[in-house]
Every structure is written in structure tokens, then in C-alpha cells.
Amino acid sequence: MAVQPIRLFGDPILRKPAIEVVDFDKELRRLVQDLTDTMLAAPGAGLAAPQIGVGLRVFTWNVDGEVGHLVNPTLELSQEQQDGLEGCLSIPELTFECLRALSVVANGFDMHGEPVTIHGTDYLARAIQHETDHLDGVLFVDRLDEQTRKAAMKEIREAEWFGAAPPTVKLSPHPMRGLGI
Numbered sequence: 192m193a194v195q196p197i198r199l200f201g202d203p204i205l206r207k208p209a210i211e212v213v214d215f216d217k218e219l220r221r222l223v224q225d226l227t228d229t230m231l232a233a234p235g236a237g238l239a240a241p242q243i244g245v246g247l248r249v250f251t252w253n254v255d256g257e258v259g260h261l262v263n264p265t266l267e268l269s270q271e272q273q274d275g276l277e278g279c280l281s282i283p284e285l286t287f288e289c290l291r292a293l294s295v296v297a298n299g300f301d302m303h304g305e306p307v308t309i310h311g312t313d314y315l316a317r318a319i320q321h322e323t324d325h326l327d328g329v330l331f332v333d334r335l336d337e338q339t340r341k342a343a344m345k346e347i348r349e350a351e352w353f354g355a356a357p358p359t360v361k362l363s364p365h366p367m368r369g370l371g372i
Contacts, residue, residue: 194232195225195243199355200282200330200347204241209248209326212262215304219249223260223302226251231258235280237318239325242281250322254315261307264299264323268292275317277331283352287343289331291317 198205212219222245230238230251239250251260269292277289294312297319301307311319321331332343347353 193225193228195229197229197233197238197242197280198244199352200332201354202281204244204246205281205325205330206328207241207246208328209239209241209246211248212300215262215300215302219247219262220302222247222249223251223262226260227258230280233280236314237322238280239322241325241328248326250326252315252318252322254311254318257315259309260302261297261299261309261319261322262302264297264319264326266320266323267296267298268320269294269316273313273317275314277317277321279321279331281325282330282332282347283350285343285346285350287332287335287339289317289334290336291320291334295319297323 222240225243226238226240226249229243230253234253236254237250237252240247248263249260250264251258271293272290273293274288274290276286278286293316294310295316297309297311299307309319324331332340332347335343
């Protein structure tokens with residue numbers, strides 16, 4: 192179990208839809224632990240597998256002291272919406288107002304393949320929607336209104352980290368990392 196490098200805006204894996212998990216095995220449990228360790232070390236409110244270079248439909252969250260994970264999520268969104276500041280570990284140090292559903296019902300599985308349903312409102316709903324977007328290759332800046340998105344892209348291009356080389360793979364990489372998924 193280890194903290195992994197977080198992929199930054201511009202890395203192609205962040206734009207590629209992740210594939211569904213089919214094997215609920217030791218490698219998946221290791222991935223969930225790596226995601227959790229990395230999210231907590233960052234620190235962040237959530238982290239999706241593509242953000243550490245693994246193209247599988249898995250994410251973790253840490254909201255109000257509750258740490259959890261979800262595999263192969265599907266979402267039911269409320270019609271009622273919330274507007275609030277949102278940031279992303281793959282777009283460091285930048286936050287923007289982003290419109291999201293106020294509540295969500297997220298269905299999926301835990302790392303052992305057991306069905307899970309998460310009911311979230313407010314910040315938890317925002318985190319679940321944000322992380323599920325990552326699994327679909329969508330970044331929160333894609334959800335901003337046109338004027339805010341233009342301002343966000345300008346700030347991203349001017350950020351010190353923008354255009355930095357992608358992280359190098361450690362000598363003992365995650366077993367799924369080199370598989371192109």
C-alpha cells in the first residue's frame with residue numbers, strides 16, 4: 192500500500208473513460224488502498240483511479256470524517272441543484288464555482304464485490320459526482336459556465352505545474368498500471 196503520484200491536467204488518462212471492474216480480487220483491494228492512502232496524504236475529498244494512472248471505475252472519498260470507496264458507480268441525481276466551490280487534486284490549488292445536483296444516490300460495489308448504495312447530499316453529493324465524472328473522462332472545469340471556464344483555463348495555463356512532465360512510474364508499480372487500463 193503506497194501513496195501514488197497524482198496525474199495532472201493535460202495527462203491523457205484523465206480524458207479517457209475508465210472501464211468497469213470485473214475482477215474483485217487482491218489487485219482491486221490494493222488499488223482501493225493506494226487510492227485511499229494517496230487521497231488522505233494529498234489531502235483531498237476524493238480520488239478516482241485514473242488520477243493515479245489506472246483506468247478502472249473505482250474512486251474513494253473522504254467527507255466529514257467518513258472515508259469510503261465505490262466500484263462501478265451509477266448515479267441517480269436530484270433535480271434540485273447546488274452551486275459551490277470545487278477543486279481537484281489533478282488541477283492543484285485552483286477552485287471555481289460549479290453547479291451540481293444537491294443530492295445523489297450512488298449504486299455500485301465495494302472492493303469485495305458486495306452491492307453498495309450511498310445516499311449523499313451537499314458536499315458528499317458533490318464529491319461523488321466529481322469522482323464519477325473522472326471515471327467518464329470529464330473534469331470539473333468542463334462543467335463550468337463559459338465565462339468561468341475561460342477564466343479557469345487561463346489560470347491553469349499560467350499555473351506553475353501546468354505542462355510538467357508526467358510522474359515517473361516507480362520500480363514496483365501497481366500491477367494494473369502497465370496494462371493500458
